[in-house]
Amino acid sequence: MEVDPIEKLFGELKGSFDTAEPTDGHRLRFLAKLEASATGKTKLKRNRVIWKPLTVAATLLLLCTIGYNYLYTSPSVQQQVSKISPEITNTEFYFASVIEDQIKKMQNESTPETQKLIADTMIQLRNLDSDYKKMERDLLDGGNSKLILSAMITNFQTRIDLLNEVLEQIEEIKNLKKYKNENITA
Template sequence: MKEDRTIEDLFKTLQGSFDTEEPAEGHQQRFLDKLSNANGVVRLAPKKRNWWRPLSIAASIILLFAVGASLFTSQPSMDEQLAQISPEASQTQFYFANLIEEQIKELENESTPETKILVDDTMAQLTKLEINYKKLEQDLINGGNSKLILSAMITNFQTRIDLLQEVMDKIENIKTFKNYDDENITI
């Protein structure tokens, strides 16, 4: 407690002699100039305001809003657009697509080493026909001659079905021929 008294006494005696005035304008710059001259230190440029940081934050926020808006206003799928243009075409597509999918599964189940080349070639042809069909869908959505395009789409489906049926018949013939050869082998 005695020490606290001495500190208080010290402050009482120094009261009024403290320098409370602010330094004159440009004091910091004069001090830095003297410091750099005395030590041979290279002086740094005065700090500039960086406007790029707030601008980059603003640009990021705008970008996030744009991405969010595009997610909420997404375009309908190709099937939805087709259903809007022609509900009958959408139903036909659903029917044919399911039928073709079943035949493709059956074809893949029937694949053997003897028929592998035939199955692979058929799958390549089906891929080309599918690409052609997608182009027809796009033409229909873009407003082409709808009757002509719908007819071409149905023909595309029928071509795929006929191709799959023909290949399945060939595979059955290969199996039959192989079984016939196996029966004629004598030991």
């Protein structure tokens, strides 16, 4: 017959069990410790109960702030101008592409003789661009829209005229250089 493992364990441990009575006041000390640990836990639970709604509220506030900033960003100056005058957007796109093409032509013609002229032209173009941005702000601030729109178009035309003049001067410089080289070699 096989011996039950639990019976075997108790048989091996026989005589080593602590069967002595606890000392006086053991029950009171145990209850006091139990009560002390229970009040500590309730304090922790109270702290957790207080912090939980605060963390939820802070998280919601953070998410609402991020959402508001994401959804309600103010439109750019160009978007606001296009709302006032949709035609200016098409005009600006056309003039900007023409100006960009002429700037590329001008920079492709760059030589040591024309570098100063090109640098001065770029400075003037930056000044005209900053004037254009001021006109956009004036238009948004409620200025005379027809007058400002006319000035904006004139600004673009001035830039194109400036670039045409510079390209002509560059051609003259190239022709003059060619003419001098022909006279020297002849």
